[in-house]
Amino acid sequence: MKSYQQSLSIKASPAAVYAALTTVEGLRAWWTQDCAGGVAVGDTLEFRFSECYKDMRIEKLQADSEVRWLCTRAHIVAESVSLADEWVGTQLVFHISDAGLGKTxxxxxxxxxxxxxxxxxxCQNGWQHFLASLQQYLETGTGTPFAVASDQQISSTERRVAA
Structure with missing residues (x-):
């Protein structure tokens, strides 16, 4: 069976796409506003979607060309999902290449x-939404990330204590 794949042509430079994938500010602008963590190889990024979460260890960063994460912890809350940690062990690989004429x-x-x-x-529906959000963020400056009500956000320290 084939793993999930999706491609985009984005009106932005490879450096801008790379920054959106490798900085907490960039990730908050298109994926989820509740994002924290490090930005170097070996660091963990924590992504929260209300009661759902995904922790990603940064496996590879190659400037303007590749970003690779390994999911080390996950919890998906949905009626159709009884195995809440199905993402654990999956890898996200973002390949970035200059497409010419100001596109990536x-x-x-x-x-x-x-x-x-x-x-x-x-997840397929989620990726379609969030990758469109990434494209929108890079092309217009405003994405459509998952937003959490401020009273639901908790700090990284509180997350670790609760875990």
Missing amino acids: QLDLEHIGLLPSLQCYAL
């Missing part, structure tokens, strides 16, 4: 996100 080709491969997983349809 972004190819996402979510290795291990297979059609046989319970969360596949939910």
Whole structure:
């Protein structure tokens, strides 16, 4: 079976796309506003979507060409998903390449996100939304990330204590 893949042609430079994938500010602008963590290889990024979460260890950073994460912790809350940690062990690989004329080709491969997983349809819809948000953010300055009500946000320290 083939892992999930999606490609985009974005009116932005490879450096801008890379920054949106490798800085907490960039990630908050298109994926989820509740994002924290480090930005170097070996560091962990924590992504929160209300009660759902995904922790990603940064595996590879190659300036303006590749970003690779490994999911080390996950919890998906959805009626159709009884295995809340299906993302654990999956890898997200973002390949970035200059497409010329002020455009960048972004190819996402979510290795291990297979059609046989319970969360596949939910995640496929999610990736379509959030990658469109990434494109919108890079082309207009405003994305559509997941937003959490301020009373629901908790600090990274509180998350670790609760875990």
